[in-house]
Amino acid sequence: xxxxxxxxxxxxxxxxxxxxxxxxxxxxxxxxxxxxxxxxxxxxxxxxxxxxxxxxxxxxxxxxxxxxxxxxxxxxxxxxxxxxxxxxxxxxxxxxxxxxxxxxxxxxxxxxxxxxxxxxxxxxxxxxxxxxxxxxxxxxxxxxxxxxxxxxxxxxxxxxxxxxxxxxxxxxxxxxxxxxxxxxxxxxxxxxxxxxxxxxxxxxxxxxxxxxxxxxxxxxxxxxxxxxxxxxxxxxxxxxxxxxxxxxxxxxxxxxxxxxxxxxxxxxxxxxxxxxxxxxxxxxxxxxxxxxxxxxxxxxxxxxxxxxxxxxxxxxxxxxxxxxxxxxxxxxxxxxxxxxxxxxxxxxxxxxxxxxxxxxxxxxxxxxxxxxxxxxxxxxxxxx
Numbered sequence: 001x002x003x004x005x006x007x008x009x010x011x012x013x014x015x016x017x018x019x020x021x022x023x024x025x026x027x028x029x030x031x032x033x034x035x036x037x038x039x040x041x042x043x044x045x046x047x048x049x050x051x052x053x054x055x056x057x058x059x060x061x062x063x064x065x066x067x068x069x070x071x072x073x074x075x076x077x078x079x080x081x082x083x084x085x086x087x088x089x090x091x092x093x094x095x096x097x098x099x100x101x102x103x104x105x106x107x108x109x110x111x112x113x114x115x116x117x118x119x120x121x122x123x124x125x126x127x128x129x130x131x132x133x134x135x136x137x138x139x140x141x142x143x144x145x146x147x148x149x150x151x152x153x154x155x156x157x158x159x160x161x162x163x164x165x166x167x168x169x170x171x172x173x174x175x176x177x178x179x180x181x182x183x184x185x186x187x188x189x190x191x192x193x194x195x196x197x198x199x200x201x202x203x204x205x206x207x208x209x210x211x212x213x214x215x216x217x218x219x220x221x222x223x224x225x226x227x228x229x230x231x232x233x234x235x236x237x238x239x240x241x242x243x244x245x246x247x248x249x250x251x252x253x254x255x256x257x258x259x260x261x262x263x264x265x266x267x268x269x270x271x272x273x274x275x276x277x278x279x280x281x282x283x284x285x286x287x288x289x290x291x292x293x294x295x296x297x298x299x300x301x302x303x304x305x306x307x308x309x310x311x312x313x314x315x316x317x318x319x320x321x322x323x324x325x326x327x328x329x330x331x332x333x334x335x336x337x338x339x340x341x342x343x344x345x346x347x348x349x350x351x352x353x354x355x356x357x358x359x360x361x362x363x364x365x366x367x368x369x370x371x372x373x374x375x376x377x378x379x380x381x382x383x384x
Contacts, residue, residue: 079103081102086375115128137372141365148348149275149348150346151280154343162276169329170325170328172325172333174333176270177232179231179240181289183224184299186247188296192224193224195224196224198227198245200212200218200221204242210230210234211234211236227243232304233306259282286319290337305318310322311332312366316338320334321336331350333347334362335349346365348362
């Protein structure tokens with residue numbers, strides 16, 4: 001009996017212990033309301049996973065073959081020198097000079113346009129993009145103001161300088177030159193015969209310049225060729241009227257318009273209008289006529305080279321036609337082709353009276369443009 005009682009007591013003690021533990025656990029959890037949340041949301045720390053991919057080549061690598069290294073040859077930069085104007089020394093700021101086109105090795109470079117090359121004048125820095133110093137012309141022409149009009153053109157490069165070139169003057173005898181050019185064009189096209197004869201009539205008489213009025217009687221026969229010479233060289237007014245009678249002016253006006261001139265300038269020939277710009281046009285077209293060659297071109301050139309009253313001068317041959325007048329507002333004009341190594345045209349127009357001071361001014365302008373042209377434009381006169 002005592003043994004049974006002891007066993008019963010042990011069982012009850014065990015039950016009470018279990019009940020107490022359950023009660024204690026319930027109280028602790030209810031007292032800490034965030035306990036479950038902390039348990040549920042606690043971060044899980046896992047050991048890092050490291051992946052090491054395995055590459056399996058699809059083929060066996062080839063055996064490397066050692067090759068002899070090639071000798072390094074640096075590329076050589078070259079420039080092709082072919083300019084219509086002189087090159088410019090980029091260090092000493094002066095013209096280098098001229099030479100025939102050639103390919104030069106570039107020793108060094110600064111920017112796009114300055115290169116160091118071996119030239120016929122030695123190794124030097126050259127500015128390939130240098131522009132002609134037109135300010136030199138403006139500076140020179142400033143002294144003349146608006147008293148003269150000037151048109152200058154280098155015929156090889158097309159470089160042009162204008163000084164009041166649009167100003168319109170009474171053309172005087174300078175307009176005889178484009179009329180002669182028109183007749184020579186007709187002859188070259190077979191539309192007139194320069195050996196045909198014209199008789200001097202009373203209505204052809206006109207005073208002023210020329211020799212017919214002093215040496216020949218009315219009724220004298222002249223070939224057109226002879227009349228052209230007299231119109232261009234001693235600037236004969238009667239020869240001009242005889243040719244005008246034979247050819248009229250309508251065809252001449254059409255010719256002027258065709259070459260780009262102003263047909264409205266053509267009045268009664270020597271009473272026509274003229275600008276330095278238009279004179280420059282006539283000289284350029286005349287030079288092109290010369291370049292095409294032929295006996296008529298040679299004849300016109302020879303007549304213009306013999307102009308008896310040139311106002312434009314040069315150390316080079318000059319083919320020109322001048323004109324002057326003391327009425328109709330005055331005129332003192334000359335338009336010329338200068339056969340320099342690089343040919344150019346120069347036209348100088350004004351209403352000056354032709355005094356010694358006027359002649360000196362024209363000579364000074366002439367020689368300035370000769371020096372400018374010879375300094376900055378290449379030898380040969382045409383693209384090589």
